[in-house]
Amino acid sequence: MTPISFSVANIMLYMVLVVAQLLIERKLKMDMLLEVPFSFIMGYILDLYQIIIPASPESLGLRIVILLAGNICIAFGVYTMVQSHLVLAPVDGVILSIFNHYNKAYSLCKNCFDITMIAATIILCLVTRSPLYGICVGRIIKWFEIKQVSLIRS
Numbered sequence: 001m002t003p004i005s006f007s008v009a010n011i012m013l014y015m016v017l018v019v020a021q022l023l024i025e026r027k028l029k030m031d032m033l034l035e036v037p038f039s040f041i042m043g044y045i046l047d048l049y050q051i052i053i054p055a056s057p058e059s060l061g062l063r064i065v066i067l068l069a070g071n072i073c074i075a076f077g078v079y080t081m082v083q084s085h086l087v088l089a090p091v092d093g094v095i096l097s098i099f100n101h102y103n104k105a106y107s108l109c110k111n112c113f114d115i116t117m118i119a120a121t122i123i124l125c126l127v128t129r130s131p132l133y134g135i136c137v138g139r140i141i142k143w144f145e146i147k148q149v150s151l152i153r154s
Contacts (some may be wrong), residue, residue, distance in 0.1 A: 006050065007043035014039035017090035024097040034087040042089060082106060 004012075014035070021032050078092050088096060091113075099109045124130070 005047060007047040010046055011039050011043035014043070014090040017094045020094050021090070021097045024094070024101050031085075031087055032093065035090045035093050038087055039090055078110075 018032055018035050018039070021035075022028060025032075078088075081088055082092065082096060092110075095106065095109045095113050098104075098113070099106045102109070
């Protein structure tokens, strides 16, 4: 849609999300500051992935398997990072801020955020006539939350 690379667009979005966290929590925390260098590292890793990872396979079945495996891996990674209080990607940091501020389940906040981002993506893609992309992992994170509770109780 624009002449800027995917990594630069990602970094710009991440910076907006760090500011959103500041607005939600109304205080600057160390983990928010650490999200800034994380944003730059992740942005440039995304460009590297686009170079290293080949184009998607022709088979629709294989594409679905790769999508599901990727979503499960992302959900597990996000869940693990949130539970271990590691530095989060700004996307997950803003969701954690919403979770802390409104005292709702993290998976619910993640679902709502993902749906909002997917809706924004659909609108932008329709307006610009670009291909449609999106990931929604909140439901998978909910499964990990349920499994953790059942493991703790047993």
